[in-house]
Amino acid sequence: MKLATVLLLLASTADATTFYVTVAGLGGEPDYEQRFTGWAGEIEAVLKSSGGDAKIETLKGAGATRANVRAALERIAHEAKPDDALVVMLIGHGSFDGVDYKINLPGPDLSASELAALLDRVPARQLVVDMTSASGGAINTLRKENRVVITATKSGTERNATVFARFWVEALRDPAADTDKNDTISALEAFHYAQQKVAEYFESQKRLATEHPLLEDTGKGEGVRDPSAANREGLRAAAFPLVRLGAASAIANNPEKRKLLAKKDQLEQEIDLLKYNKPTIAPDEYKKKLTALLLDLAKTQQELDQ
């Protein structure tokens, strides 16, 4: 939690830009076509309404060709700086032949290796959310340091059409996805939200789950379903802001408030430590100490906000 906050602050420098590229691939049938373009449209609407310094490109329908995807990413490669962020979201049907993954697009498809080569030329830190069927087959090709990769399926053999995109879209616009209440939905929060909703969907439909989302952000892992400190996955994703929900808090550069900020940091660390030691403390004592710390933190925050 603490690490995430620090990285988030670093990521929020004044002139940083986030580039969003959303691609809705070929549906094949009217129902899927409608669904894919609909989700892409909803993502675009959410991103536009969230404001900030964002550059949004949405490729859907006949415009979602390999050439257009290449052109968009090449433009960003020229424009982006290391402080910037790039978010690529892929919706549609995918395939995996045991070696390479491809997303189905009108005309020639786009393979994971082509996509990886295009992304490698973009200097910004990156988040790739591949929401297609068989997307798990793309992880090994797409993973890289400074890149978060999320896939809808755990392997290239989960080939059924996915529902992950539906819940990813929901995560972007549902304040409930912002579990730490910092007015920003991080990549990790959106992943957790969509993952839980996918699981609930299959359970409620009484169907065996045909997709199991994965996250990889170390650049060398296989992707995990439960990113945590234990498997060292999820730290970068936690610090990757995806959508800002409200007016994100300004960083107080006021020297008068530095003392308060230091106190706030200290209190947050004490709370983290107390939570860590919870199993070893009697419940009443834990509650008492936690309440005291939380009250202190609330007062400090109140002073900071004044």
Add this chain to the structure above:
Amino acid sequence: MTARVLCASVCVIATALLAQTPQKRASNELDRAEALWKAHDYEGANTVFRELVKAHPNNPDYKVRWGRLFLDHFQPNDAAQLFLEALAIKKDHPGGLLGLALVAADKFDGKAIELADQALVVDPKLTEAYVLLASLALEDADFTRAGEEADKALEVSPGDLDAMAIHASIDWLADKPDTPWIGRILAQNPHYGHAYELAGRFFVINRRYEEGIGYYRKAIAIQPDLWTAHSELGINLMRLGYDEEARSELELCWRNKYQDDPTKNTLMLLDSYKNFVTYRTDNTILKLDKKEAELLRPYIEPEMKRALATYEKKYGFKLERPVQLEVYPNHEDFAVRTLGMPGLGALGVTFGYVVAMDSPSGRRPGDFHWASTMWHELSHVYVLSATHHRVPRWFTEGMAVYEETAVSPDWGDRLDPHVIAAIKDKKLLPVAELDRGFVHPTYPTQVIVSYFQAGRICGFIAREWGYAKLLAMMHDFATDATTPQVIEKELSMRPEEFDKKFLAMIDAETKSIVNNFDDWKKGLKEVAELAGAGENEQVIKKSETLRDAYPDYVEAGNLYERRATAFLALGNKPDAIQELEHYARIGGRNPDTLKQLATLLVEAGRPADAAIALNRLNYIDPVDEDLHRRLGDLWFAQHNIEGAIREYQAVLAWKPVDPAASHFNLARAYRSANRLDDARDQLVLALETAPGYRAAQKMLLELSQAEQGK
């Protein structure tokens, strides 16, 4: 023994065997197989039968006996295959026909009667077929025919113990404990426990469980190794909630190699009870799976108490003890409860004061209205209790269906396509024979049709003669009166005349859709095609009269949802709302659609109606975090604080995606209800998850300051 002597002995035996004719050898092998079977050595018997059939592939008799071994060993499908093979060799083999009849009877399949009759045409001396027909008649509560069939068996074989047991059962069911038949049976075989076991089975089928248990006890008292009776005793003890004794009986079976599916599954079910938590009040015992207990209890327990209070008033008497309701999230566990019972039993089942039903989490959202099912089953508790379990199935089911609709019109049975088909094909049964539709259906949807018919009959009586007549009929059934007697007494007409009046009413009500059902189906398909093509104006135009021709249809592809989608595509929200409200009133249960209606109502500035739409879903699919969150917010804004508290608690009971906000919402509601300590606890929980949560911080400070200011 020296080698020479041994050789001589073996040679003598071999010579003797060789001297036998093939027929004699086969007969000996058959005897050996039967002896092994009788000694419960099923594997040994199976091996001998297999060799026998291999050596004589064209002998249908051996196949039939082998089939009967399989039937006895809980493998009815394998048995049926062998009976069919026997009939392929000899198309009217009576043993093959009887075997198939027994397999059908085991599944309460109406074909059993036809097959047994066919067997008797070929072999009029087949006593077992008469006994089977007598049993089937008793399952239908047709005592007269049961007695006649048993008499036919006794004419052929005067000492037939099972035929005598049928007579004994008839007497016992008619409350004649001093039947002479049991004396005759025991004089012939003092250890013939099957006579009591048979009676136990009929009592259970007639839902007289306590008495059934008594007969199973008698069966094992005179024949302690009658494992079938031990197993049935265990299963029925479990049904009534006597779990410890049930386990003891079933484990006894298990240790003695009686390990059929019902025994095994019931033991597994008893094991699973460790995952359940029990809540008790003065008149309810509620058993819920631990994983969903916290979520469901606030909905189920008050609704259960509301139903009991309503029925106590309506039926005019108080139950003797608390009713136990068991709710199973795993449908397979629930299915064990209904194993070996006739009827649909698909949603809920009542055993005296114990009711078992599926949990809403055990079914696809929208498929199941748990509250309607619960009210249905609780009605059975009263009707069975008032009649001392002596009520025909049609009446108690009819009352239960009628009561569902009485709670709320959208809860009850609607006219569905199966019923329309049955009405069209004149398949509704006379009231005096309606039980047959539940117990021995002759077509796949007959049980569903019979539920509908029974419910409509009760509704018809309530409307034409008044609800008090239904209660009078219920009390008449307690005196062992038959359906014709009760109809004549209370409605002053013969059953045939009642059937005529009832069918005339059904005909008038359904004539239009029954006559035009094929056109309606065609129209429905055309509208679906128009919707697929995005022809929204055409969808609206074409579907209006079609929708009104069959307004009860709210299932897949229904016209309410189609029209609402078309209206929305055209930007006409008011008409979309109107369409979806109509859908909800009729009984539409698609959770996504009802949530969409709530969204539209909020947008239209009708939050109170939106809350009503969402609350409707609490009775259909309460396992939905989004529902509780939205309804909680709506009620909180409408100052229904208790309602909001319940909804926010439900959110927290089901691992919410946003625990911090969920605790905070509950804190807000507690604060409004002036439950400040609870509010503070929830704020601490919210901030434990998200220490920087500003809104929660603010409220915690406010509460703290208010406390200090006291």
